[in-house]
Amino acid sequence: MAEVSAEARIEAPAEKVWDRLTDFSSYGEWNSTHTSFPKGGPQKLEVGGTFEENMRLMGFPAEVNWTIEELETARTLAIRGKGPMAVVVSTRYTLIPEGDATTVRIDGEFTGAAVSLMAGKLKDSATAALHESLRKLGGLVT
Template sequence: MAEVSAEARLEAPAEKVWARLTDFTAYGEWNATHTGFPRGGPEKLELGATYTENMKLMGFPAEVLWTVDEFEAGRLLGVRGKGPMGVVVGNRYTLTPDGNATVVRIDGEFTGAAVSLMAGKLKDSATAALNESLRKLGGLVA
């Protein structure tokens, strides 16, 4: 298993950050690993919603079938997905209001036989992508 996380304080209220975070039509504007939604994002963002995302991590393209497994509107979005080579991916986005700003934390995990072969490199690449994503998200909501 490889676990990664990143956190940033964004100078915007949680409602504005949540709106941008869950706007799947503009997901690629901030998410550093996203390359497309072949069939669009989830029709309705709720527990059990599913959608397919095309991504690129460590230079490799991947298609992940996501399922929303944690959801509290405006505060928490957790997704778990199945990718290529038996890899299971999880992402958890947590928003915590901090005055007029919002602390955004992203926790990710990767499991599967293929992960153990490249865990160190995967952690470095995924952590860099999370930090880049938070930087871009912060620029869009400020």
């Protein structure tokens, strides 16, 4: 298993950050691992909703089939997906309002036999991607 996380304070209200975070038509503008949604983003943002995403991790393309596991508007979005080589990926976005600013935390987890072979590199690459994504997200909403 490889666990990753990143956190940043964004100088915008949680609702504004949430709107950008869940605007799947512009996901690639801030999410540094995202390459495309082959069938479009989620049709409905609801628990149990599914979508496919093409990503790039450690320079390698990967298609992940996501399911929305937890959703609280302007607070939490948790998704779990199945990727190549039986790797399971979990991502949780948590927004903590602080007046006119928001702390955004992203937690990720990778599990599966293939992960143990490259856990260190995967952790470093994914952590860097999370920090870059938060930097870009902050730039889009402030």
